Amino acid sequence: MNQPDESRIAELAMKTVAHQLTSDEQAELDAILTGSRAGKIEFERLLAEAKALADVMSLMTAAESKTGTLPGYARERLRTKVRQSYRSENAAKAKAMYPWSAWRLWLSAIAGVATMICAALLLFQAQAPVVQVAMLDAVGSTRGEANSELMALKEAFPKGEVSEFRTQEGVDKLGQKMASKAGDRALVVFDRSAGEVRVTGSKNGVEFTRTFAVENDLKRVLEEAQSFVVAQFK
Helix, strand or coil: CCCCCHHHHHHHHHHHHCCCCCHHHHHHHHHHHHHCHHHHHHHHHHHHHHHHHHHHHHHHHHHHCCCCCCCHHHHHHHHHHHHHHHCCHHHHHHHCCCHHHHHHHHHHHHHHHHHHHHHHHHHHHHCCCEEEEEEECCCCCCHHHHHHHHHHHHHHCCCCEEEEECCHHHHHHHHHHHHCCCCCEEEEEEECCCCEEEEEEEECCEEEEEEEECCCCHHHHHHHHHHHHHHHCC
16 A cells, blocks of 8 residues: 555544544544555654644633633733744644645644643742632621621632631731732731731732721722732732
């Protein structure tokens, strides 16, 4: 049997990974695998590369997702790195070569991006800031008021753990516990008695703090506090 065309083997490998082989193409592939040792070796190699490419595409889809764990700024940085990789020298050289060679170079380049994406995902996840939210209610309030205010805190900081304290000592202990751990962090405290929302935290070892007067609109103040916290970690 004549040596199979490499570009055709590559196409069959891609279709195998995508489960898109027709009955005729399956028969063609079977003939290659049984009739040519070189064709079988080439197919197995290209099949492995095609599977790697499929994994990369899955990672890129995850990175584009707006509902995942990556914050918006991290997704944008990751997208930028991927775009830069596509515009690499390998991609430029591929355009000047034969189609099958271009496919191989493009596949090698995109497979290389996989390691970069995995590392970036782990890096961004490791750097995700820890946000803790607390309500200090030293005087005491009716259960309905307390529930309403706690709900407002949860809505403003849906990913933050919300705690309720009766004394400043409890808030201080929470702050000390957070400070003892490495990484970026923010503590948001709604002090009902003082009528204010206090934000303290650290970004790359640099401390930040700000106090917001609540007055009569807790929801609006929490939105301002949320914007402030987000701005610190951009």
